[in-house]
Amino acid sequence: MAEEIVRVGGWVAEVHDVGRRLRFILLRRGEERYQLTLKRGVVAEDLFRLTEDLPQESVIEAEGRIVSEKVARGADLEIVPERIVVHSLADRKLPLDPNWKVKALLPTRLDNRPLDLRRPEVQAIFRITASLVRGMTDWLDERGFVRLFTPAIIGGYSESGAETFRVRYFDQTAYLRQDPQLHRQLAIIGGFDKLYDLGTNWRAEPSHTTRHITEFRSIAVEMAFIRDERDVMRVEEEMIRAGIERVVEERQRELEILGVDLTVPRTPFPELRFPEVYDILKSRGKDIPYGEDYDTESERIICSYAREELGSEFVFVNRFPFSAKPFYVMKADPPWARSVDLLYRGLELSSGGQREHRHEVLVSQLVEKGMNPKSMEWFTKFFRYGAPPHGGFALGIERLITQMLGLGNIREAALFPRDPSRVLP
């Protein structure tokens, strides 16, 4: 068997000098590890000089022969180098250890995120996210959903109750979107009947929790000519199932690195409805007054119920009180609305449902919410020119990943997370 010449580059994870005549250099490259073996008398003397005092996390590249019978444990490849190039020498004192011999706390990790990202278990999160998103978008693409890009800068009032970030826009004030919802609806009126948008949203909420960041991504679907909100739910659950299936197919190694045992969920997901939700909560010791919205603890209770009684980690909650939802949702029998949340392992993943498409009803609901119809006219006026029944949902990608991988903090699922006190790096 001929000895193969390869070129490998990476970050110096460790250097082991064993006596004066033997040196091992362990390189890290993504999730792979390569070992360079330098024996005096076997490799050129200048390679020893070149790698003398090589600080951890320096970047080097080496060319050499693969050791055919693999001797190195814990390395994907062992190489006897013939040439080495040192690209970059790292400082000797590092703000955190990518080898993770000493664990750092999350704030320290985020302050030094590029170093933190070098860890295979951190990279795994983002490799899994890429597969998840691709699984979901492929599923949508294959079914004729068109990917559209809706604006992030909005000149007027956006939607939902969340605070917006104001931006100076030449001589006027504009806002960063909290959700691409309203423009998805306008695209429906524009004649697209199946569409999705994958993008960033911003919320200026000073939330100090493990499930909020001020900048997050969503995959948001909107579809026309639906019979009711359940058509939307069927799309959502299949999209999620397809995403998780893709992760299971493509990312076994990453799941193993993270120690996550992931199974593809069964569809359809169970559906609970108001007002029955109040009875379920009551049976588990949580008293929510009839007609009122539930709280964070309720979400966890409902998820325990769904897991124990319905055998599902995903559960839809439908027919929320209209009073708890924005003006554009379609009402069902009063006081309920065709408004659906999807919960997963105790956390809200998405909101959606059927939207109100009748202009006069839409405007009267605006008034009912105490809003000035004028302020939303930029949006509502287009409903006078022909609007089909439609609905959709927006699913938080970081939240789905956080719950799916059991990360415990949504910041883990964002590459460079933004929260009320962090905008750098």
Place this chain on the structure above:
RNA sequence: GCCCCGGUGGUGUAGCCCGGCCAGCAUAGGAGCCUGUCGAGCUCCAGACCCGGGUUCGAAUCCCGGCCGGGGCGCCA
């Protein structure tokens, strides 16, 4: 926005309740030893009590203020 908790070498921690020997340990760093290491091992060295005020003979430890951070709730993805 309201509430709770916490700040000790580069990193992660012990000590704090019950004030008092050179502030302990791990890892990273420095100097050496070791020809197959692989979380390498061994010897030695260097490195810290967030800031300000107070109590006290004496403060990392108790009290007050500030700054910074984490978390819970609310709101939401």
